[in-house]
Amino acid sequence: MDKNKQLAQIFEKMADILEFLGDNPFRIRTYRRVAKILENFPMDLETALKSGYIYKIKGIGGSTLAKIEEFLKTGTVRKYEELKKKVPLELLELTEIPGVGPKTLKTAYEKLGIRTKEDFIKALKDGSLARLPGFGAKKVEKLLKGLQLWQESQERIPLITAYPLAQRILDYLKTAAGQYIEKVTIAGSVRRMKETIRDFDILVSATRKNWKKIHDLFVRFPDIEDVQLHGETKSTILLKEYKRQCDLRTVEPDSWGSALQYFTGSKYHNIKLREIAKEKGLKISEYGIYDTKTGKRLGGQREEEIYTLLGMQYIPPEIRENTGEIELALEGKIPKLVEYTDLRGDLHMHTNWSDGINTVKEMVKACIELGYEYMAISDHSQSSKVANGLTPERFNKQKEEIERVRKLYGDKIEVLWSVEVDILPDGSLDLPDGVLKQFDFVTASIHSGFNRDNTERIIKAMENPYVNLIGHPFGKQYGYREGYPLDFERILEKAKETNTALEINSQREDLDSQHIRLAVEKGVKLVINSDAHSIAQLWSVKIGLGLARRGWAKREDILNTYPMEVIRGFVHSKRGK
Ligand code: DGT
Ligand code: CA
Ligand code: ZN
Numbered sequence: 001m002d003k004n005k006q007l008a009q010i011f012e013k014m015a016d017i018l019e020f021l022g023d024n025p026f027r028i029r030t031y032r033r034v035a036k037i038l039e040n041f042p043m044d045l046e047t048a049l050k051s052g053y054i055y056k057i058k059g060i061g062g063s064t065l066a067k068i069e070e071f072l073k074t075g076t077v078r079k080y081e082e083l084k085k086k087v088p089l090e091l092l093e094l095t096e097i098p099g100v101g102p103k104t105l106k107t108a109y110e111k112l113g114i115r116t117k118e119d120f121i122k123a124l125k126d127g128s129l130a131r132l133p134g135f136g137a138k139k140v141e142k143l144l145k146g147l148q149l150w151q152e153s154q155e156r157i158p159l160i161t162a163y164p165l166a167q168r169i170l171d172y173l174k175t176a177a178g179q180y181i182e183k184v185t186i187a188g189s190v191r192r193m194k195e196t197i198r199d200f201d202i203l204v205s206a207t208r209k210n211w212k213k214i215h216d217l218f219v220r221f222p223d224i225e226d227v228q229l230h231g232e233t234k235s236t237i238l239l240k241e242y243k244r245q246c247d248l249r250t251v252e253p254d255s256w257g258s259a260l261q262y263f264t265g266s267k268y269h270n271i272k273l274r275e276i277a278k279e280k281g282l283k284i285s286e287y288g289i290y291d292t293k294t295g296k297r298l299g300g301q302r303e304e305e306i307y308t309l310l311g312m313q314y315i316p317p318e319i320r321e322n323t324g325e326i327e328l329a330l331e332g333k334i335p336k337l338v339e340y341t342d343l344r345g346d347l348h349m350h351t352n353w354s355d356g357i358n359t360v361k362e363m364v365k366a367c368i369e370l371g372y373e374y375m376a377i378s379d380h381s382q383s384s385k386v387a388n389g390l391t392p393e394r395f396n397k398q399k400e401e402i403e404r405v406r407k408l409y410g411d412k413i414e415v416l417w418s419v420e421v422d423i424l425p426d427g428s429l430d431l432p433d434g435v436l437k438q439f440d441f442v443t444a445s446i447h448s449g450f451n452r453d454n455t456e457r458i459i460k461a462m463e464n465p466y467v468n469l470i471g472h473p474f475g476k477q478y479g480y481r482e483g484y485p486l487d488f489e490r491i492l493e494k495a496k497e498t499n500t501a502l503e504i505n506s507q508r509e510d511l512d513s514q515h516i517r518l519a520v521e522k523g524v525k526l527v528i529n530s531d532a533h534s535i536a537q538l539w540s541v542k543i544g545l546g547l548a549r550r551g552w553a554k555r556e557d558i559l560n561t562y563p564m565e566v567i568r569g570f571v572h573s574k575r576g577k
Contacts, residue, residue, distance in 0.1 A: 004045055007071050008038035010080050016095050017083045019102035034064050040357050040534040046072060058352070088115045098146035098480050099139075107132060121147065145482075153479030156196035157242050158509055160478075160543050165239070166190045166200055169221060169246060173204070177217040180210035182253050187263035191317045193546025195509050196478070200239075200246035201263050205256040218248045255287045258300035262286035268322040269315075276310055276326065284310075318549040337549045338528075342561040345374035346541055348420065348443060348471065348503065348529035353398050354379035355387035356533045360398075360415075361405050366535035368412045374564050376418035376441050377402060381430040383422045384447050392435045395419070399438075414564050416440040420471055422447055427460030429467070436466035441571055443503065445471030446484075455487040462491075462500040465575050469527055470495070472505040474515070488515060492522045499574045501525040501559050506544035507537065516551025525570075527559045 015031035018024075037059055041048065045068055048054040054065070067077050091109060094100050094117055108114040111132050114123055123129045124147060130140040166186045173184055181204050185191070188201030204214060215235045219227045225243065229236040235248045251259040262270065263286065274284060283290045288300030289309050299305035307314045312329035316337055319325045328334050350356030351363055358366075360377055367375040379398065380389035390398065402417045409415070418441040422430035429436065429444060436442055444461045446454055454475070461467050473491065476483035495502055502519055504511050504526055511519065511526075519526055528544040530537055548558060555561045559570065 002044065003072070004038050004041045007045065007068065007077075008035045010071070010077055011035035011038065013092070014077075014080050014083055016092050016102045017087050020087050020092060020106050021083075022106075030064075033059055037357060040536065042358060042362070042534050042536045057357075090116055091120060093117065094120055097143070097150040099143050100146060104143075107134065149479060149482065156198050157244065158196055158478040159190070159193060159546065160507060160509060160540060161242065162190055162197040162200070162244075163543060165241060165244070166202075169200065169202060172221055173202070173214075173218065173248075176220075177214045180213050181206050183256055185260065187260060188265060191264050192266065192320060193318050193543070193550055195512050195547070197244075199244055202246060202248045203256075203259055203263055204248065204250045205253045205259075206250055208252060211250045214250055215248065221246075251286070253301070255300050257302040257305055258284065258288045259286045260303050261306045264317050264320065266321050269320040269326070272322045272326050273306075273310065276330075280310065282309065316549060318546060319552060321550075335552065335554050338545065338553050338555045338558050338561060340542060340545050342555045342558070343372075343528060343541060343545065344563065345372040345376070345414075345560050346370075346530050346532070346538065347376040347416070347418065347441060347469065347527055347560055348378050348505070349375070349532040349538070350379055350387075350420075351377055353394070353401075354384070354389055358535050360401050361408070362535055363532075363538075364405050364409050364413060364415055366538055368409060370538060372413060374414035374416060374567070376416035378418035378420045378441075378443055380447075381419060381421045383424065383430045387447070389422070389430075390419075392431065395431075395435065418443060420445050421467075423457050423461045425449055425457070427457040429461060429464060433464070433466060436464070437575070439466075441468050441567070442466050443469040443471045446475050450475050450481055450484050453485045453487070455485075455490055458486070458491055459494050462494050462498045467500060468571055468574065469501045469503055471503045471529075472508045472510040472531070473502050474510050474512075476508055476510040476512075478509060483510065488518060492519060492524050495519075495524045496522060499525075499570065501527050501570075504528045504544040504548055505531050506540040506542075506547075507531040507533075509543065509547060511547070511551075513547045513550035516548055516553060520551055520553050520557050523557075525559045526553060526557055529560075 011031045012035040015028045018028050037057060054060060071077050088109060091105050091114065094105060095102060108120055108123060108129060112123055112128060114120050124140065124143055129135050130137060170184060170186060183205045185203055186200065187203045189197050190200060206214060211232045215230060215232055218235055219230050219237055221237060223240045224237045225240045226238040228238055233250055237246050239246055249263065277284045281292050283292050284306060288297045289306055290297050298309055304314050313332050313334050315325050315329050315334060325334060346367065349363055351358060351360050363377065380387040382389045382391045399417055402415060406415050417439055419439050420443045423444050423446045424430055444467045446457060458470055462470065474483035474486060475481065502511060502524060504516060506529065516526065526548065528541055528548055530540045532538045532540065559567065
């Protein structure tokens with residue numbers, strides 16, 4: 001785990017402990033804010049300290065700086081070590097459960113003598129917690145729902161978390177064992193860009209004499225909890241982060257294609273493929289594709305060969321779920337899916353004007369580096385108080401800054417002045433039309449009232465001529481919030497009727513691939529956005545792209561693959577001019 005994240009966790013835990021102890025709320029809030037800043041920090045702390053960058057960050061003061069320096073020097077923070085001794089630590093880990101805060105745990109601790117996770121879960125389930133003052137049936141019901149979400153999130157982690165971790169393991173292998181490796185890639189659910197991931201499956205091709213060396217280096221990956229298997233064809237490590245397993249399999253270069261096909265899955269895709277092979281008198285395994293009668297090996301070095309020999313089109317990994325792709329491939333009718341290089345810009349990101357941590361200029365420079373033709377700065381509106389949303393007056397000031405940055409970089413990238421405006425409880429918007437119409441592009445999102453059906457709210461928002469995109473339509477937050485119920489059929493109809501696009505929000509994985517597929521079938525336009533709150537999160541459109549491909553989206557389905565004129569036209573035609 002990198003140092004920024006480690007220290008962010010330390011601050012978060014200190015805040016939890018202080019809250020458990022009933023300390024000064026101001027200090028608790030400060031620690032939580034620092035944790036959030038560190039979590040999203042755009043560079044490593046060491047560099048930030050050396051370059052002096054850190055002194056410019058709003059919200060990091062003297063005593064925080066001292067703790068950062070102490071942590072970089074000693075690997076821990078003394079204050080944290082002292083605080084840990086004052087509380088039942090295991091119990092405090094349960095603040096990970098949505099709805100469970102230090103205060104809840106404190107009550108359980110004091111009134112029922114609960115000290116362990118197990119006891120807390122038991123008390124929650126058997127009703128003894130429900131009998132305490134302040135714990136009505138409704139609250140306990142909410143906690144039980146939270147417990148269920150938490151338990152699920154212990155099983156599977158979201159792709160947005162898994163993907164960079166997979167990249168780190170691959171980078172490590174390439175650096176440490178590159179000389180012995182012919183090819184290396186991630187297989188399994190990560191290669192399929194599935195929304196959630198249980199474990200990692202890494203595949204390497206190399207000549208057999210090098211296998212041992214590769215496995216010996218693999219089990220020395222830093223930050224592992226345990227080596228569960230150390231062999232010469234397969235090894236398994238348990239990663240410290242998120243307690244995930246990671247398998248490494250080594251194969252001969254000759255079997256690369258068939259092994260990659262096999263270990264990419266999905267299981268049901270593979271089962272169906274084997275059935276079809278059987279009908280054609282063929283047999284497929286991780287070693288190759290064979291003629292059943294003669295036993296002759298027909299191929300397996302390249303993945304494409306498997307599909308070709310089975311008489312079908314190559315099937316992209318993202319749609320290998322046995323949901324109709326095999327039948328279509330046999331008819332040669334798999335569409336060309338949208339690709340990363342098709343993306344021309346990112347239309348949702350935050351800056352330090354609201355809850356982002358980078359400046360407009362820093363975001364613009366980072367987007368230029370990504371090679372985008374355009375981008376949209378889309379900060380929160382006033383009713384998002386925790387996100388430091390902007391009033392119309394502050395938006396006007398922001399416009400001035402956008403103009404200044406445009407003067408500097410306007411020849412390299414088109415900077416749209418946008419907004420993520422709150423959809424209020426009654427479906428009206430947080431800014432009047434007169435203000436909305438000044439923006440180049442408007443995204444409307446729900447940030448409150450997550451526990452009810454929000455179909456009507458979204459429909460009303462789409463009817464506003466200035467709303468171009470509905471942000472994170474289901475309000476999902478993995479491991480934390482399931483997302484509210486929506487009549488998606490009606491949302492799709494309205495989106496089509498009003499020419500409003502729906503967002504594929506990468507940070508939140510919302511829409512998910514199943515809803516994307518429905519939107520694509522209906523011909524509703526989608527936008528793949530990062531929703532980055534720092535330059536460090538801009539990469540995440542790759543996640544949205546993966547979900548779009550899993551949802552069978554083609555380039556034409558995605559609005560931000562079109563040139564700027566088309567986006568402008570999209571906005572203007574809805575405004576009726
Ligand atoms: P996960 O780990 O639950 O996120 O999902 P996967 O798809 O990565 O599943 P995993 O790790 O159990 O297996 C990796 C791939 O190996 C899987 O996608 C297909 C292949 N595989 C595993 N078990 C079986 C099996 O019983 N039959 C077949 N045909 N393939 C399997
Ligand atoms: Ca897996
Ligand atoms: Zn939002």
